[in-house]
Amino acid sequence: MVLYELIDYSTLKMIWWLLLGVLLIGFAVTDGFDMGVGTLLPFIAGTDIERRVVINTIGATWEGNQVWFILAGGAIFAAWPPLYAISFSGFYLAMFVVLAAMILRPVAFKYRSKRPDPAWRSAWDWALFTGSFVPALVFGVAVGNVLLGVPYKLDPDLRMTYDGSFFGLFSLFSLLCGLLSVSMLVMHGSVWLVMRASGDIARRARRTGTVAAGLGILLFALGGYLVSTGFVEGFRITSEVDPNMAANPLAKQVVTEGGAWMRNYAAHPILWLAPGIGFLGLVGTLLLLQTRLEMLVFVFSKSAVFGIIATVGVSMFPFILPSSIQPEASLTVWDAASTHRTLFNMLVATAIFLPIILVYTAWVYKVLWGKVDEETIERDNHTAY
Amino acid sequence: MMEFDVVDLSRLQFAMTALYHFLFVPLTIGLSILLATMETVYVMTGREIWKRMVKFWGTLFGINFVLGVATGLTMEFQFGMNWAYFSQYVGDVFGAPLAIEGLMAFFLEATFVGLFFFGWDKLSRRQHLAATWAVAIGTNLSALWILIANGWMQHPVGSVFNPDTMRMEVSSFYDVLFNPVAQAKFVHTVSAGYITAAMFMLGISAWYMLQGRHVRIAKRSMAIASAFGFASALSVVVLGDESGYEANLNQQMKLATIEAMWETEPAPAAFNIVAWPDMEGRDNLFAIEVPYVMGLIATRSLDTVIPGIKDLVERSKDRIRQGAIAWDALQKIRNDADGVGEDVRNTFARNADSLGYAYLLLPYTDNPMEATDEQVDAAAWSTVPNVLPMFYAFRIMVACGFFFILMTAVFFYYSSSGQLDRLREKRRWLLHIAVWSIPLPWIACEMGWFVAEYGRQPWIIESMLPTAVGVSSLSVTEVLLTLAGFVALYSTLLVVEVTLMIKYIRIGPDEDETVGDTRATSARPLADPAPVPAE
Numbered sequence: 001m002v003l004y005e006l007i008d009y010s011t012l013k014m015i016w017w018l019l020l021g022v023l024l025i026g027f028a029v030t031d032g033f034d035m036g037v038g039t040l041l042p043f044i045a046g047t048d049i050e051r052r053v054v055i056n057t058i059g060a061t062w063e064g065n066q067v068w069f070i071l072a073g074g075a076i077f078a079a080w081p082p083l084y085a086i087s088f089s090g091f092y093l094a095m096f097v098v099l100a101a102m103i104l105r106p107v108a109f110k111y112r113s114k115r116p117d118p119a120w121r122s123a124w125d126w127a128l129f130t131g132s133f134v135p136a137l138v139f140g141v142a143v144g145n146v147l148l149g150v151p152y153k154l155d156p157d158l159r160m161t162y163d164g165s166f167f168g169l170f171s172l173f174s175l176l177c178g179l180l181s182v183s184m185l186v187m188h189g190s191v192w193l194v195m196r197a198s199g200d201i202a203r204r205a206r207r208t209g210t211v212a213a214g215l216g217i218l219l220f221a222l223g224g225y226l227v228s229t230g231f232v233e234g235f236r237i238t239s240e241v242d243p244n245m246a247a248n249p250l251a252k253q254v255v256t257e258g259g260a261w262m263r264n265y266a267a268h269p270i271l272w273l274a275p276g277i278g279f280l281g282l283v284g285t286l287l288l289l290q291t292r293l294e295m296l297v298f299v300f301s302k303s304a305v306f307g308i309i310a311t312v313g314v315s316m317f318p319f320i321l322p323s324s325i326q327p328e329a330s331l332t333v334w335d336a337a338s339t340h341r342t343l344f345n346m347l348v349a350t351a352i353f354l355p356i357i358l359v360y361t362a363w364v365y366k367v368l369w370g371k372v373d374e375e376t377i378e379r380d381n382h383t384a385y
Numbered sequence: 386m387m388e389f390d391v392v393d394l395s396r397l398q399f400a401m402t403a404l405y406h407f408l409f410v411p412l413t414i415g416l417s418i419l420l421a422t423m424e425t426v427y428v429m430t431g432r433e434i435w436k437r438m439v440k441f442w443g444t445l446f447g448i449n450f451v452l453g454v455a456t457g458l459t460m461e462f463q464f465g466m467n468w469a470y471f472s473q474y475v476g477d478v479f480g481a482p483l484a485i486e487g488l489m490a491f492f493l494e495a496t497f498v499g500l501f502f503f504g505w506d507k508l509s510r511r512q513h514l515a516a517t518w519a520v521a522i523g524t525n526l527s528a529l530w531i532l533i534a535n536g537w538m539q540h541p542v543g544s545v546f547n548p549d550t551m552r553m554e555v556s557s558f559y560d561v562l563f564n565p566v567a568q569a570k571f572v573h574t575v576s577a578g579y580i581t582a583a584m585f586m587l588g589i590s591a592w593y594m595l596q597g598r599h600v601r602i603a604k605r606s607m608a609i610a611s612a613f614g615f616a617s618a619l620s621v622v623v624l625g626d627e628s629g630y631e632a633n634l635n636q637q638m639k640l641a642t643i644e645a646m647w648e649t650e651p652a653p654a655a656f657n658i659v660a661w662p663d664m665e666g667r668d669n670l671f672a673i674e675v676p677y678v679m680g681l682i683a684t685r686s687l688d689t690v691i692p693g694i695k696d697l698v699e700r701s702k703d704r705i706r707q708g709a710i711a712w713d714a715l716q717k718i719r720n721d722a723d724g725v726g727e728d729v730r731n732t733f734a735r736n737a738d739s740l741g742y743a744y745l746l747l748p749y750t751d752n753p754m755e756a757t758d759e760q761v762d763a764a765a766w767s768t769v770p771n772v773l774p775m776f777y778a779f780r781i782m783v784a785c786g787f788f789f790i791l792m793t794a795v796f797f798y799y800s801s802s803g804q805l806d807r808l809r810e811k812r813r814w815l816l817h818i819a820v821w822s823i824p825l826p827w828i829a830c831e832m833g834w835f836v837a838e839y840g841r842q843p844w845i846i847e848s849m850l851p852t853a854v855g856v857s858s859l860s861v862t863e864v865l866l867t868l869a870g871f872v873a874l875y876s877t878l879l880v881v882e883v884t885l886m887i888k889y890i891r892i893g894p895d896e897d898e899t900v901g902d903t904r905a906t907s908a909r910p911l912a913d914p915a916p917v918p919a920e
Contacts, residue, residue: 059499059503060499060500060504061496061499063454063495063496063499066454066495067487067495067496069458070457070461070487071484071487071488071492073461073462073465073483074461074480074483074484074485074487075480075484075487077464077465077472077476077479077480078477078480078481078483078484079480079484080476081473081477081480081552082473082476084465084472084480085465085473085476085857086469086473087465088463088465088466088472089465089466089467089857089858092466092857092863093863093866093867095462095466096466096866096867096870099458099459099462100870100874103455103458103459103878105455106454107451107455107878107881109451110448110450110451111448111451111881111885114889157551158470158473158551159470159473160469160470160473160857160858161858162858246547246549248549338477338554339477339554339555341556341558342477342478342480342554342555342558345481345555345558346484346485349481349484349485349488349489353488353489353492357488360497361492364497364499364500367500367504367507367508368499368500368504383502383505
């Protein structure tokens with residue numbers, strides 16, 4: 001059976017690169033506002049009832065949102081095995097910190113309201129903060145490190161050795177990316193709270209969202225400046241590459257050079273749309289958050305998340321994980337994918353299930369939609385978090 | 386003082402995180418189905434008491450569910466974190482079921498679980514019932530895909546090793562999906578989940594009966610738990626037998642160590658009820674045997690011979706020698722992929738099935754082709770997992786299984802003959818046994834995991850890739866740090882979970898009709914069978 005040959009291997013690799021983007025953006029757009037809300041929780045709400053309002057704006061839906069993260073992990077494993085292997089073992093301790101923080105989140109949501117004791121509730125509030133802020137920061141730092149190149153080597157068996165340390169992950173540029181990620185998600189979470197909460201909380205959220213959007217513009221621009229001026233070097237393939245090649249990352253030549261991450265924009269000016277949408281989203285949120293156009297602002301905020309993540313993707317293409325100490329071992333779209341057959345099978349599964357997921361997720365959001373305030377919490381005292 | 390290396394520590398961490406995860410998962414799998422069943426009764430009969438049962442057991446479900454989700458996060462990522470070479474080596478095959486699990490199952494489960502808890506007042510009865518079933522189906526499908534992945538590690542079908550990409554690649558996705566080992570494991574594992582939930586429900590209901598509290602809810606819960614539990618207990622034992630049969634076909638070493646069967650016996654082989662296996666002396670210090678039983682279970686025939694450990698080790702020696710030839714050809718292909726002749730590639734292809742066995746020599750020599758007889762002997766004996774824990778873990782699991790059949794049958798008898806009240810008066814000891822049995826399904830599940838996964842050692846992929854080769858290039862310090870971190874975090878959360886569980890069991894179901902649902906009609910007396918019209 002050669003059904004899978006219906007689609008070219010190189011096309012499938014491209015599709016899976018796009019799908020990787022869809023999954024990461026899906027995660028950042030949906031679970032992103034959960035993380036933003038969790039990060040804001042201890043600061044934006046003082047009393048217990050206010051905190052319950054904030055938590056219950058995301059309480060019923062965050063769990064489904066988090067599956068984007070799990071699915072992204074599974075899909076990277078299936079479609080880009082070396083990326084899965086190298087990134088998670090390379091960022092080993094950072095990944096542990098993220099997991100430990102994220103493990104706190106489901107438990108905090110569920111257990112917080114199970115006892116009235118203020119110390120108990122405050123402890124879980126900080127667990128929610130940790131489970132939201134830490135991943136938001138570390139994911140950004142990780143993306144910064146990917147742009148800089150990760151210090152790993154591959155031997156001919158394709159066994160990876162990593163030559164960095166946990167603290168080595170924190171450089172000026174990667175911290176900038178981490179802060180951008182936090183600002184972006186805090187902005188997104190604020191916009192969510194403006195939509196779903198009311199009164200004082202919504203008022204404070206307008207303020208935090210505006211500040212975060214402003215900060216986001218500065219950091220995104222500064223990041224772009226550092227990359228375009230060559231302060232952050234990019235990577236470029238210098239040998240001939242066959243997009244249909246079997247996946248072995250050691251069969252190419254790569255150099256690092258300043259400005260290499262800008263080459264795609266020069267070759268295809270249409271790609272400027274990605275950072276353009278990012279800036280438009282940030283600016284739109286900044287300008288309109290004080291108005292009543294809540295749903296429109298949410299669209300802007302989502303566009304900002306989309307544009308910023310897409311910018312990273314298109315700047316690096318075809319690289320997905322460059323190596324700073326053995327550049328020719330960098331992973332690219334062409335040489336780090338699964339087989340033709342697996343990519344095709346996984347595409348079929350995704351084409352069937354992703355639309356279904358989107359439909360029922362939309363329905364669940366519709367059912368649970370509505371403002372959450374102190375009255376609704378008191379009315380549903382037993383069921384609410 | 387034992388010296389740990391990265392492999393031991395990574396294995397310990399994987400075992401620890403998986404065993405913890407598996408404390409929560411079986412209850413989620415079983416309770417989700419029980420909740421959906423109870424809610425179906427509610428929607429069909431309209432009796433409020435069933436809704437209160439769903440809400441009460443649902444509260445306990447929720448407390449357990451979140452820890453399953455939380456610990457499951459680690460499972461999705463630690464293949465990459467601690468088993469990077471394994472991930473690169475088999476991702477083409479092994480990653481797909483994990484990704485499909487997310488797409489098809491976990492999304493469904495996690496999205497609708499929010500509606501299960503928060504949708505009571507926002508959905509019609511039928512819509513809410515649909516949400517509950519979506520959670521139950523999602524949970525069970527999730528188990529299916531995880532066990533397809535695990536089944537492939539036990540019996541790697543539908544795949545070949547590609548020397549140009551240095552990894553195993555899918556040759557038939559169909560074979561991976563319909564792997565008989567995966568199918569048997571799936572039904573065995575979800576049945577174990579059903580039993581866990583049934584024994585949990587039975588035990589807590591028995592406690593209420595002993596206390597004379599919530600008796601109406603307890604009796605109904607017992608009726609449903611014992612019926613469901615009895616069917617599942619039969620299924621878990623029968624499908625466990627199916628697993629044993631499949632193991633005989635492709636994991637003979639696992640079977641031989643479970644039975645502490647050192648020598649090949651004439652068919653049909655005897656079953657050791659009790660034995661004291663001695664790894665050093667390669668024999669049992671003593672054993673009590675039942676003739677024929679083993680042969681019948683494992684081969685379903687009277688004349689098929691089951692090989693003993695020593696014969697299997699001899700077979701491994703042949704495969705190690707064969708694997709060395711494959712390994713040697715692989716080095717030549719790798720050194721000069723384009724220039725190497727067809728003959729070398731053919732040599733590799735002929736022996737590629739045994740390549741994994743050559744890796745078993747790597748702890749003893751750098752060049753498997755030059756291995757001495759002693760080295761081959763040592764490598765071949767490394768294919769034998771420690772027999773004693775295998776032998777007893779298996780027996781504890783099986784004893785629990787038969788005990789569950791007995792317990793659920795007894796309670797099923799009392800509930801179906803309408804005599805549960807008699808238990809409260811005359812047979813209180815039975816209720817006490819039910820309460821004290823609550824931990825047993827967890828013990829059985831953990832033992833089952835141990836037999837399946839420890840019994841696979843030294844392989845991470847049976848006969849294809851040794852566990853030690855699959856590990857990431859990490860330092861002992863790094864793995865020690867995360868191991869300590871996971872143990873501390875998980876243990877704290879487990880204590881919190883059990884405390885909350887006990888608290889909410891003590892509080893018990895909500896007997897006040899007016900709380901929780903403004904549309905609730907008053908509970909009808911038991912004698913009144915008139916259904917409330919569905920919305």
